[in-house]
Amino acid sequence: MISMPVIVFSDLDGTLLDHYSYDFSPAKSTLAALRAINVPVVLNTSKTLAEVIDIAAEMQLNGPMIVENGAAIYLPESDSQVPPLAESDVRGFSRQTFTKPHAYWSSLLTEAPEEFQPLFTSFTELGIEGIKQRTGLSTEQASKAASREFGEPVVWHGNDTQKQAFMAYLRERGAAPIEGGRFMHVCGECSKGDAMLWLCDYYAKQVYNNNKVTSIALGDGNNDVPMLEVADYAVRVKSPVHAPPTLQRDGNIITTEQAGPAGWAQALTSLILPN
Ligand SMILES: [Mg+2]
Numbered sequence: 127m128i129s130m131p132v133i134v135f136s137d138l139d140g141t142l143l144d145h146y147s148y149d150f151s152p153a154k155s156t157l158a159a160l161r162a163i164n165v166p167v168v169l170n171t172s173k174t175l176a177e178v179i180d181i182a183a184e185m186q187l188n189g190p191m192i193v194e195n196g197a198a199i200y201l202p203e204s205d206s207q208v209p210p211l212a213e214s215d216v217r218g219f220s221r222q223t224f225t226k227p228h229a230y231w232s233s234l235l236t237e238a239p240e241e242f243q244p245l246f247t248s249f250t251e252l253g254i255e256g257i258k259q260r261t262g263l264s265t266e267q268a269s270k271a272a273s274r275e276f277g278e279p280v281v282w283h284g285n286d287t288q289k290q291a292f293m294a295y296l297r298e299r300g301a302a303p304i305e306g307g308r309f310m311h312v313c314g315e316c317s318k319g320d321a322m323l324w325l326c327d328y329y330a331k332q333v334y335n336n337n338k339v340t341s342i343a344l345g346d347g348n349n350d351v352p353m354l355e356v357a358d359y360a361v362r363v364k365s366p367v368h369a370p371p372t373l374q375r376d377g378n379i380i381t382t383e384q385a386g387p388a389g390w391a392q393a394l395t396s397l398i399l400p401n
Contacts, residue, residue, distance in 0.1 A: 137345035153387035196321035197276035225314030245284035277313025319352030
């Protein structure tokens with residue numbers, strides 16, 4: 127039996143949201159059951175705050191959220207269970223940040239040497255129309271995705287040697303660029319795993335009287351590896367489009383049989399909601 131208190135940390139796309147339809151209805155009853163026993167479900171995603179707010183509301187989640195791949199934690203001021211984070215009054219949230227703001231990373235790109243300039247297009251340069259073309263998002267979704275507060279995604283046009291030189295330039299200036307499917311994300315040294323551990327520690331001290339928190343992380347992709355490696359329980363939610371991410375850790379790894387929210391619900395039911 128898993129030891130309480132437990133916090134669930136979940137990726138969105140392909141994990142709690144269906145890869146194709148973005149539906150989460152197969153997980154609805156499990157979300158309700160977790161709410162009933164007071165187990166927090168913390169969304170831990172590469173999405174921006176603007177994108178996550180609506181999704182969290184639909185899921186009736188009103189606790190903390192980790193955005194932009196571990197760049198920051200936002201806590202609604204209406205959450206009465208968890209004391210406010212360091213920075214207060216950020217549009218109805220308190221906030222803990224783990225990296226420099228968007229302006230820093232974006233100026234790193236505009237100030238990059240001449241030779242690199244033709245080789246990439248940043249999110250800012252793409253604009254809403256460009257983002258829509260690249261991602262298939264609607265105008266509203268694209269504008270929410272564009273409202274980045276921390277890292278800046280770029281489309282890379284150059285070859286691999288040029289890319290290595292560009293990434294070296296970024297790393298020398300404190301960036302830890304991550305290569306995603308469509309974009310390279312230029313941001314500081316932060317991760318879903320570091321933000322998760324920070325929040326577990328915060329809950330232990332501030333909410334659970336110094337009782338150790340048991341963390342369960344659920345994800346389907348490579349950017350989930352940092353949280354899957356360090357969680358007490360790692361749940362690899364099956365993806366319809368790629369193999370489960372490779373983990374180095376030993377033990378407490380669950381790989382779901384079903385994809386997306388159905389797999390999500392199945393894993394959590396077997397871990398914390400037996401019978
Ligand atoms: Mg995912």
